[in-house]
Amino acid sequence: MAFPSVPRGVAAASFLAASLLLTGRPAGAGEPAAAPAPAAPAPAPIGTPAVTADEFRARVRHLASPDLEGRMSIEPGAFAASAYVAAELRRLGLAPAGPDGTYFQPFTIDLPRLAPGNTLEVVGGRASRSFEVERDWNPMAMSPSTAAAGDLVFAGFGVVDPARGYDDYAGLDVTDKVVLVIRREPARAGGFSEHATFRAKLARASERGAAALLIVNDRGTGTADRDPLLHWSETVGVTPGSALLPVAFVSKATADALLAPLGRGIAALQAEIEAGGTARPASRRVPGTTVRLRTAFERSKAKNARNVAAMLEGRDPALRDEVVVVGAHHDHVGRGWFGSAGGPTAQGSVHPGADDNASGTAALLEIAEALAAAPPRRSVLFLSFSGEELGLLGSEHFVEHPTVPLARIVTMVNLDMVGRYDPQRKLEIGGVGTGAGLQALVETANAPYGLTLAWDPQGVAPSDNTSFFRKRIPVLFFFTGLHPEYHTPRDTWETVNAEGGAQVTSLARDVVRVLGDLDARVAYTDPPKVERARAALGLVPARGSDVGGVVVAEVSEGGPAAKAGIRAGDTITAVGLVVVKDLRDLAKALAARRPGDAVVVKLLRDGAEVSVSVVLGAR
DSSP: OOOOSSSTTHHHHHHHHHHHHHHSSOSSSSOOOOOOOOOOOOOOOTTOOSSOHHHHHHHHHHHTSGGGTTOBTTSHHHHHHHHHHHHHHHHTTOEEOSGGGOSEEEEOOOOEEEOTTOEEEEEETTEEEEEOBTTTEEEOTTSOSEEEEEEEEEOTTOOEEGGGTEETTTTOOOTTOEEEEESSOSOOTTSOOGGGSHHHHHHHHHHTTOSEEEEEOOTTSSOSSOOOOOOTTOOTTSOTTOOSSOEEEEOHHHHHHHTGGGTOOHHHHHHHHHGGGSOOOOOEEEEEEEEEEEEOEEEOOSOOEEEEEEEEOOSOTTTTTSEEEEEEEOOBOTTTTTTOSSOGGGTTSOOOOIIIIIIHHHHHHHHHHHHHTSOOSSEEEEEEESOGGGTSHHHHHHHHSOSSOGGGEEEEEEEOSOSOOOTTTOEEEEOTTSBTTHHHHHHHHHTTTOOOEEEEOOSOOSSTHHHHHTTTOOEEEEEOOOOTTTTSTTOOGGGSOHHHHHHHHHHHHHHHHHHHHOSSOOOBOOOOOOOOOOEEOOEEEOSSOOSSSEEEEEEOTTSHHHHHTOOTTOEEEEETTEEOSSHHHHHHHHHTOOTTOEEEEEEEETTEEEEEEEEOEEO
């Protein structure tokens, strides 16, 4: 390819990045015009590689570098990624296709964020002490923005479990008090139950009239040298701002300072509760101690995220008003405070997102470079989305505020996680039932490459093609599958199959070219309705868990889970290759399976990892 630096585009991006980040516009007095395109040469024959493995790998390595810090949608890393994408598309001569003649389409992601005014202080006797937010404590996103004060009460684990005969609140008056509890629950056979969840602790404190709730790590979380402080953005399954009282997470050192009048720290109190192997509450009032707490959140109203949009004009005057969209999302989950599948120990570490979705963004840029040298008859709109990881927000914003009339879009081709091709697991092509002849078109284009393909006729998927399909636009979705590194700090550039990624990119390039050169646009079709029984494990999950998976509350007698030896209290962490961190992941894993499939389910049981084979049932 023509641009020699590694990764290509870094040099072009460097002189633009500062102004792009600050203003959303490239450097200079005004938005520069796209470079004039030379007369288009004849396109490369179908089946000609569009990119080498080294070129594909270099782009992925740049986008997944530590400097971009995981590309969280509203953080600088995602803006740097969008600056890189925009600079490359401009270098290739593509015209800006965002509003006001820019390469960017800004939009607002309405997430809670920490506001000024968060305070935590303790008053005892004549002394008082204030604690520093984000160092000694964090408010939790479930909290309302409010103030509370009250005498301090230690309520053990905050657990009320009648079946176990255990009640941390027995004989304890917490009305208008600030309640301090330990994370999770006393050790029990079968692992954690639904009583260990943040949701349950909040409910127990709230229904007893507490003024505020403070939570501290149990001794099983972290190490002697590391006490991970839960980040304020962590929702733990509870809608932000929905709690009836302020809730905060405090460090063990902070908890020990609050408990000082007792002469015992949090570790000693937990040991007292669990002494002798039979849990016994050790709840008590902390004498002469008042806690004052103010939690403050605000919701963003500014334009805090942006898509990238650039147009390659078609060469045929009769067809260039029609548009093929090539899309990929450049955002990821940042440091994993939201969306990590790596469990509590992974939160705070950079999640590079090499496959998800530096790979798709790299493919988009390589397709743009290949087609810019010889445009198809129709125009091609390249869209790099932000906010995908938070719920397809960027693509939804685009289809509701299109910079090109949706009626002109003939097909949308989406590239999400295309960097782990394995012939045994296949390249999945979704959406082939949404347009007449799409599957045959892809089959023909694939003949020179010989990639092993799997077909999904549906237009709905957990990616940005869904937003276009819902507008009745034919879609194709290129996807090489989930893997254990998905949404973890281990999704690094070294794990990407660059040779396979280059092949997938070349196939996608050829598919886009064919779509752009067809005499007639692809006709939208409704994909076939799926009338089949859904796969089931035969268990009842606990809700609102914070244990890095889905806790099993009940197992149906004689069901698939019971037959495989799954027990109440087990924590499901993976189904097949799908990492399970919450109920949504579990539902996604089962939706991809059929009744009768045999699948390996990974569990945590009494702190140890267990794998069982389950033959899925139906529901």
